[in-house]
Structures are given as structure tokens and as C-alpha cells.
Amino acid sequence: MPGEAVTLQLGHYSGCVGAHWWGLQAAALRSAPERAELRASALLRFGRGPGGTESPTPRLVALELKGGVGSLRADGAGAEPAVSWDGAVADYRERGSDTGSCRGDAAGDGKGNPGAAGPGSQDVPSVRLWSDFLSVPLHPKSLYVIRQYLHDGDCGCLEAFGQGESLLQDPACVEELEDRLHFYVEECDYLQGFQVLCDLHNGFSGVGAKVTELLHDEYSRKGILTWGLTPALSAVAEPQNSFYRLMNTALGIAHLSRHSSLFCPLSLSGSLGIKPQPPVTFPYIKYDASQNYHSSAILAAALDTLTVPYRLCSSQASMMHFADSLTFSGRKVVAALAALPLPALAGSSLPDVLSAHQQDVPWKLLSSCNEQKGSCCFAQSVVLRGICQEKSSSSCQGQPKSPLHSCESPEQMLQQFLHTQFPGAFSTSHVLQQPCATRPPFPQFFSPLLTRQGFLLDKAQGFSSAGVESIPVLAALQSSPGLHSLLSGLCQELQEPKVRRWSSFFTAGLEQDDFQEALEELRTLAQCYESGFGADGSEDEADSD
Secondary structure (H helix, E strand, C coil), X not given: CCCEEEEEEEXXXXXXXXXXXXXXXXXXXXXXXXXXXXXXXXXXXXXXXXXXXXXXXXXEEEEEEXXXXXXXXXXXXXXXXXXXXXXXXXXXXXXXXXXCCCCCHHHECCCCCECCCCCCCCCCCCCCXXXXXXXXXXXCCCEEEEEEEECCCCCCECCCHHHHHHHCCCHHHHHHHHHHHHHHHHCCCXXXXXXXXXXXXXCHHHHHHHHHHHHHHHCCCCEEEEEEEECCCCCCCCHHHHHHHHHHHHHHHHHHHHHCCEEEEEECXXXXXXXXXXXXXXXXXXXXXXXXXXXXXXXXXXXXXXXXXXXXCCCCCCHHHHHHCCCHHHCCECEEEEEXXXXXXXXXXXXXXXXXXXXXXXXXECCCCCCCXXXXXXXXXXXXXXXXXXXXXXXXXXXXXXXXXXXXXXXXXXXXXXHHHXXXXXXXXXXXXXXXXXXXXXXXXXXXXXXXXXXXXXXXXXXXXXXXXXXXXXXXXXXXXXXXXXXXXXXXXXXXXXXXXCHHHHHHCCCHHHHXXXXXXXXXXXXXXXXXXXXXXXXXXXXXX
């Protein structure tokens, strides 16, 4: 049985995605634990609280800047213990002196429940930091505040790749990080690897480069799955900041993919390059792309589904095996896609839902790369969750049943569907009954055309008092030709004349030779995604994994 994973969150936007992700883990634990399909212990550690109740905390190391953690305490000082462990565990949510509320009422219901202001509520004015909607306790070993830089301000920010790299060249910082990692690693029965959530657009891309290098050197036989995260909208439009963002992104992708088993850029931004593109839209979600609270929730729901294969109770596949099935022929970078929610009428069976999407898979790209015309990918991992798995059809009488209705199992149905949509691709697939939980603090930004379980209604109805509690999701990681345009496009935008204009980027310690080497790596990676590259052997190689 695959073992535990340690998660690292590097940067503020990664903290936003992480806060929602940990909320989803807690919600999954609360809903029908006796029928759990996912191993909570893959991501969470458990201890005994007051009265002997079992209490989970994330197996997490989070790096954040000064001012970016709000009410969270870096050392747990003054925080009230939430769980009784062998070592002290603190609940980092700051309590009010009189009411016991952990948030201001504007961000919740006055009882410390963030985001529960009411169904359909989209504006949560006091949600500025990820700590404002973190709904789980953290261990004192989790949070490490980097005090040399400020989270917000006109100066003193971590804005360049070289600054981030320099931080992890400080022996005191490395020692602190290693101490926290060893704490979690040593208590694992069988460590299968690391999940790294890393901001790509700022200096944390340099922090991530050094962190993944450290993990690669010290835990060479373990999986390292890295998610490069970028907000849906850029906060600033000044030329220098835009160029810094581009440089950080390109260097981050090159270095993070070098030291990771698999790397996936994850963003609702339409482009990672200089020229802005409209953010990704979803037919049944109305979100505010300027709010990290909103965009990070969507990415967290996708991440919760994409990481299913190495967290399943029924699967023997480890993180390393998962990565190997997608990254053959040198394709270390993959793209994420998701249908949130998967459009399905209430009461539909799995073959009915899949048959309704035979012409066009309804997912959206979450990796800021161009969609390919026609269905084409080298390899993919697909997860479908939250749809009734019955074989019986509820379609209109007289309609011939599709080949999907003759499949024996839900997994066969999904495989048949993928084989039709992506002929020749190496596809692995998983089907879960359990949907993705979307109760607060997950934002209630859903269409009134959805039921409380996230299924489609014939006509819009007002929200119930509970809003949308869960949604069915279809998500995939793909190694596809579309990544060629993303990687080669970044190289094209960083040609020598443009780089010379922003020499200030290199004053933080990055050498020009190192930058050129990283660009060369990106060009080499891009070539791996040209349609003809490795096409003859890729499928055979995949089958041998």
C-alpha cells in the first residue's frame, strides 16, 4: 500500500490553494468516513484530542513572508492547543478575547465560520490572506515565516528568482527547513514522496528551485510532484513587474521540472507570458478572478481530484509510479484540465453522462497553454468523481444505447470513453463515487442552475440555505502537444535584447549564464512536445511501466 506524502507550500498564493485544499480534506473526513475511498492518512497525520477523539492535522511545511500569515503564529505561542499529541500541536486560528471567534463577522457568520455569510455570497471583504479561510489546525512545525521580506508593500518584497535562491543558501534557513521536513518524514511508516505547491510568479520560484533540489538530493528514491501556481490576474501592470513575473515563471518551470518527478503549471490565468489573456471561465461558476480566495478554491478542487490516483484505498500505485506513467520521453511537464462541475442532470447514470459528452469533453485547461485542435495527447491520467455508477440508462426510449452501456464496470466505461476521445494515447483512469465537497469556507459562487449536489436543474431555482454542498468533477493531467507553445513561447519572449533592458533582475545574485542554461532547458523540454517527437515508441514505453 502506498504510504504518506509530505506537502510543502511555498508562497502566498500557494497558501491560498493549500488552505482550501486542507478544508476539502477535512470535509471529506466528515462525510461518510465508513465509505471513504481515499486514504486520509496519505496527507494528514492523526492524534488523540480531549476525550480521546481522533484529530487530524496536515503533514505540511508552509513558507510565508512577514505579514502574510495574519493571525497564524509561527511558533504557536499563545495559541490554544487543539489536539493532545506526544509533541504539542497548536490551533493557529486566533481567538477573540470575548467571543472565541476566529474571524471577523464580515468573513463569516459571527461564530468563527469563514465564508459562511450566506449562500451565493461572493464578496468577502475581510478575506485578504489565506489564514482568513484556513479551517483546520496546523502543527507548530508547519509554518515558517521568512522575516527578511514583506508579503505586501512598495519595497522589501521577494520579487526576483535570485532573491529566493539566496534565501535557501543561508545555512540557518536550510537547517530550519530540514528540521521541519525530518520531523514529518521520520514519523511516516512509508514515505512515498513530496507534494510541492510553489508560487511561480515571484521570488518563491527561486525558493522552490532550491527546495526541490534539496528534496531530490536527499530523497532521490521518492516522488516529487510540483505544482507551479499563478493567480488568475496579475496584481500590477508596470513593465518591470510584468517582466520580473515572466522571468520568474520561466526560471521556475526550468528548475522545478529539473528536480521534480513531474511538474504542472496550475493557473486560471489565460497566459503565463507578458501579454495578458482573459482568465478561464466555467459555465456554472461565477467567480471573481481578482480574488485569490475564489480562484484558489477552483484550483484546490481540481488538485484534490488530480491527486486521487496515489491516495486511493484500492490502489497500489505510488507517487513515483503515477509520475512515470505521464512523463516518459522526457516530458516532465504536464497540463491540468477540469470540468467543475461536470455537467450532469440529477439522477443520470455514468454511461448517460459520458454519452452526452461524446462530441466534446467539457473540461477547461488550467495550465495557461493553448488548446489543441482535435483530441491529441501522449499520455493522461483521468479521474471522474461524484456520478451515479449504475449501468441502466435513463435516456429517452427509442434511443439506441451507446457502447458505454455494455461495459461491465465504471472504470471500463471511462476507459472506453477516453479511448474514443483520445485514440492512441496512454490513458489511466479512476472513478470515485465520492464527489468534491464544497461547503464553506469553499466560496458559494455557483450557478442557481445547480442542485445542492452540483447537478443540473431544468430551470434556475433559488439557493437553499445550505448552498451547493458538493459537485461532480472530471479532471485530467495530460502530456500533450499544447505544452510546446507554452514552453517555446516563454523562450521567445525572453530573447537577449529584452533581457538586457531589465538587468536589475540579475542584481539579486542570478548569473546570466545560469539564466541562459535555464532557457536552453526550456527549449529542450518544448521539443519533447512536438507532435512527431517520440511518437513511435511512446505508447510501447508507457505500456511497459
